Amino acid sequence: MKTATSKKLFAQSQRVIPGGVNSPVRAFRSVGGSPLFIKRAQGAKVTDVDGNTYLDYVASWGPMVLGHANxxxxxxxxxxxxxxxxxxxxxxxxxxxxxxxxxxxxxxxxxxxxxxxxxxxxxxxxxxxxxxxxxxxxxxxxxxxxxxxxxxxxxxxxxxxxxxxxxxxxxxxxxxxxxxxxxxxxxxxxxxxxxxxxxxxxxxxxxxxxxxxxxxxxxxxxxxxxxxxxxxxxxxxxxxxxxxxxxxxxxxxxxxxxxxxxxxxxxxxxxxxxxxxxxxxxxxxxxxxxxxxxxxxxxxxxxxxxxxxxxxxxxxxSTSGVYEKLERRGQQLAEGLGKAAKQANIPFYQTRVGSLMGGFFTNGRVTDYASAKTSDTTRYAKFFHKMLERGSYFAPSQFEAAFVSTVHTAADIDQTLEAAHQVFKKL
The missing domain is CATH 3.40.640.10 (Type I PLP-dependent aspartate aminotransferase-like (Major domain))
Structure with missing residues (x-):
């Protein structure tokens, strides 16, 4: 995965924008590395300035429920x-x-x-x-x-x-x-x-x-x-x-x-x-x-x-069947990630309502801020980068949500889950 152009733009941005970003979590501070500069987005995918394309589970932090450029x-x-x-x-x-x-x-x-x-x-x-x-x-x-x-x-x-x-x-x-x-x-x-x-x-x-x-x-x-x-x-x-x-x-x-x-x-x-x-x-x-x-x-x-x-x-x-579809896709992704973690014997506590979901690298249940902070953020950082290398873009922070859209297909999520099975084995 080539990221030279993103790194160059980030270096330039840091000279004129605090931290090189206009919202803190974009800076990859909690996962390490340089943020990706996105050039375009369509449907369930985003493409960066280096030409890498990813299945997107950030969804601009939630708004893109219909996918990009509907x-x-x-x-x-x-x-x-x-x-x-x-x-x-x-x-x-x-x-x-x-x-x-x-x-x-x-x-x-x-x-x-x-x-x-x-x-x-x-x-x-x-x-x-x-x-x-x-x-x-x-x-x-x-x-x-x-x-x-x-x-x-x-x-x-x-x-x-x-x-x-x-x-x-x-x-x-x-x-x-x-x-x-x-x-x-x-x-x-x-x-x-x-x-x-x-x-x-x-x-x-x-x-x-x-x-x-x-x-x-x-x-x-x-x-x-x-x-x-x-x-x-x-x-x-x-x-x-x-x-x-x-x-x-x-x-x-x-x-x-x-x-x-x-x-x-x-x-x-x-x-x-x-x-x-x-x-x-x-x-x-x-x-x-x-x-x-x-x-x-x-x-x-x-x-x-x-x-x-x-x-x-x-x-x-407001049209019929939209939220049922979002539920199916959310369930497919969440259950698949859970199975991948279980097979790899990785502690992973999941939360989900419809197309809004989270996953914590912790043995115990997460019910509040104190229990959320017990999550292994170092392990999440490894998960984030390894999934990115395999074409799936999750939030660059343990403490953010993942989203699916109406245009994520079953095949898209299967592709992500196939990568996840390999990634969890290496965490």
Whole structure:
């Protein structure tokens, strides 16, 4: 596998971009080596600048549920671009996407479009504080909700990969209103609520954690969160930036039949273009300007290209049989990797919901951030590089998810599994 051009570009990038990348986990820090510079992508595959082609299980970190360069999505973007790329004014497409989101998520009566998942979460917490007239928030260790100051406390994702659970540059005052509890530990939540409920505006949680690897909620964990928050006048925020439209058309909250007060979305609703959204009950959302006093704005919010790509993507996902197909492909990949690990006698704990999956090189179960961190990251790095050499591109971090798309074929996954059987024997 030749990577000379990628290495050359990375060396040049480091002179003008911090770390040579525009998002930390792209740098291959946790697995070693130089990142691949991608030149093009089509369907289930990406091709780098050196001409190497890989079956892609990163999926741009989740958005490419229809695969890369889906013809219908590309045509829709081209049509939209020919009419102008940004207006700074309302469009019918914004309305259509908002209506589709509200129909898909029964908990969302009104929704505001923004430009990223970070912005969606930041704004949802602001309106939660405005609604409750309280300042504190509670988040869970290992759950990453974007890089806003008050959320970079025991965060997952890139912070976990780089060993930076807290970030320099975050004022103590910003973090002082953020309480943390272990994911899946309802007793810890009860204890914190008992002590602090009078100042708690909201509890924010990934209903399926996807930023410390994929960690599933224990039975009744989410339901008890809903009960506790209602009892104490605390808003419950589901961060479904990853799980929204990925694990089901109505996200994890539909799958688990839990109705949060606010929901944050991103990734898939932009069809591969930058987008975010937050929404919930009308009485909460009507506090947002220009109707109410809670201010939030954005020049590129509801960008016509992004919402057009999102509309076309959601149209495809709403058709019959799509999620059943994603389930089959996800099951095929996960079960195949599990068998390969077992045959090689390699400890490997798997987690999966539909086309969202994780795998930890650990003997024990993974139920929270502490248990996720017991995974053998050195072994994962070897797995990553050996799979890459054999044409399968997984996330360059133990603490990220793997995804399949509607265009991954059974033969594609068989090819990956054939390689995996050889790789696990060498770990």
């Amino acid at each position: 013809p219908s999505v590309v045509r829709a973007i081209q049509r939209a671009a020919s009419l102008g790329t940004s207006y700074g004014a309302p469009t019918e497409q914004e309305l259509i996407l908002a209506q589709m989101i509200c129909r898909a998520f029964p908990s969302i009566e009104k929704v505001r479009l923004v430009s990223s998942g970070t912005e969606a979460v930041m704004s949802a917490i602001r309106v939660a504080r405005g609604f409750t007239k309280r300042d504190a928030i509670l988040k869970f260790e290992g759950c990453y909700h974007g890089h806003a100051d008050h959320l970079l406390v025991k965060a997952g994702s890139g912070a976990a990969t780089l060993g930076l659970p807290d970030s320099p540059g975050v004022p103590k005052a910003a973090a002082s209103q953020t309480l943390t509890a272990p994911y899946n530990d309802i007793d810890a939540v009860k204890s914190l609520i008992h002590k602090h409920w009078r100042k708690l505006a909201c509890i924010i949680v990934e209903p399926i954690a996807g930023n410390m690897g994929v960690v599933l909620p224990k039975k009744e964990f989410l339901r008890q969160l809903r009960t506790l928050t209602k009892k104490h006048g605390i808003l419950l925020i589901f961060d479904e930036v990853i799980s929204g439209f990925r694990v089901s058309y109505g996200g994890a909250q539909t799958l688990y039949d839990i109705k949060p007060d606010l929901t944050c979305l991103g990734k898939i609703i932009g069809g591969g273009l930058p987008v975010g959204a937050y929404g919930g009950r009308q009485e909460i959302m009507d506090l947002i300007a220009p109707v109410g006093p809670v201010y939030q704005a954005g020049t590129l919010s509801g960008n016509p290209l992004a919402v057009t790509a999102g509309i076309e993507t959601l149209k495809k996902l």
